[in-house]
Amino acid sequence: MRTLLARGQQRGGPGMLQPTGMEGWLEVFAHPLVGGLACAGAGRRTAGARAVCDRGGVWIGDSMGKGVLAHVPGAGAYAQGMDVSSLSAAAGGPAYTLPPALLNKARALEHLRTALYFGGTAWDLLFLGLLLRSGAGARISRWAAARTRRRGGGPFSERPLLQGLLVAPAFLLLLALAGLPGELIGHRAALAYGLSVEHWPAWWGDLAESELITLALGTPLLLGVWALLRASPRLWWLWLWALLQPFVILGVFLAPVTLDPLFNHFTPLAAQNPALVKRLEQVAQLGGLHIAPERMFVEDASRRVTGMNAYVTGLGRSKRIVVWDTTLAKVPPDEILAIYAHEQGHYVLGHIPEGIAFSAALTLGLLLLLARVFRAAVRRWGEQWRIADEGDWAALPLLLLLATLLSFLAAPAGNAWSRMDEHAADVYGQRLLQQLLPNAAAVEVADFNRLGRAWLEDPAPNRFVVWWTSTHPPTADRAEQARRMGTP
C-alpha cells in the first residue's frame, strides 16, 4: 500500500517517475501516508495526494492519476513468459535479478527518478522563492485586492475572502505551470522505457482533470487556512488540523467511489474471471476477512501502464479489491493470490487506522512547525517581500514554500513508517499463502522478479535514496526475505 496524497514525499512505490511537482505543499495539511493507507486506487492522488499502491507499486502521476509509469518495452511480455521454476530453485545467488539488457535500463531509470525527485523539489522551492523575492506574489495579491475592494474605500473596504478566490487559484495555476516541465520529462521517460502506453492527448486530458481537482480542493483549503489565520493568529494551525481530520477519513472512504472512477473504469471481476474470485475469497476467509464477490473489480489500467498491480481500497462499506487488467493478463493466478494476500495484510494488520493516526500526529507536528517558521519569516522579511502581516494574501507563496520544504524534510519519517508496514504485510501475506500453496516461497520470489522486471526495479538502489524516498523496501530485499521464509 502506499500513499495517496503525495508527491514530493516519495516516489510512490517503485515505478514512480514523477518529479515532486508543486503539490508537495499539500502534504503538510494531510500527510500522504493516509492515502497510502487506504491504498486508494493505485496511484491516484486525492486531495493532492498520491495514492500509490503496492507491490509493483506504482505511479507516477501527478495529481490523481494521470501519469504513470511503468516499464520497459517488451518487459511486460517478458514477464509473462518468465520461467518461474528456474528462479525459485536458484538459491545461492541473489533472489531478485534482472537480465543485463533490463539491468542497464533499470539503473538509468533509477537515476532519472532520483534526479526528478530531488531536482523537482529544488525547482519548486526556487520557483516559490523567486515569486517572493521578485514581489510577483505581492503584485498578484494587490491586483486581486483592487478588483474586490468595496467602492467608497474606508477601513473595511477590503474583502479578503473574495480576494482569496482570485489569489489562491492564480497561485495554484502558476504552480501547475511551473511543474509542467517535470511532468513532461516524467511522461516522456515513462513512454521511452515502455512503462506507459498512454498517448499524449489522453495524458493531457488526465493532467487537465487532475489540475481541476487540485483547484477544486486546494482553493477552499487555502481560503480556510486564511480565514483561520485571521480569526486565530496564534492557534490557527491547531484549528486547521482538527477541522481537516474528518475530511481525511472521509476522503479515504470516498476515494474509491468518487475519485477513482474519474480516471478508470471498473468492472466486476466475477464477470471476467469467476475462478479467481473463488480463490481470492478463500484467501480472504483464511485471514478472517469477508469481501463479497460484488466488491471485487477489474481496473482498466492497461490504458495507461504496462506494469501489474492489485490492491485493496476504501473503508467500511466502500472497501473493495481491485485487480489491474494487466495483472490478469500477465500474472499467473498463484502469484495474483500472493499480491492480494499482501494487500489483505494491510487491512488485517490494522495499517489503515494506524496509518491515519500516524499521519495525524505527523501532520500536527508539521503544522505547528509551519506556523512558527511562517510567523518568524514574516516578521523578519515581511517588509522586504511586501507582506503586511501573516493574514496578507501576499504571504501565500511563503506559506507554500515553507510547506514544500517541511514536507520534503519529513519524507524520511513517513517513508520509514510505510516501509515497516510493507514489510509486515509481506510477512503476513506469505504466511497466509503457505497455508494454501506448498511452494508459497517460490511463488513469492517468482512474483517479485516478475513485477520487478515489469516495473524496472533496480536490484541495488542507492541506500540513502531508498531511506529518503522509498515507500517500499527494495524489491531485492523483499525477494530475499521471501526466500528466507521458505527455507526451513
Ligand SMILES: [Zn+2]
Ligand atoms: Zn503494501
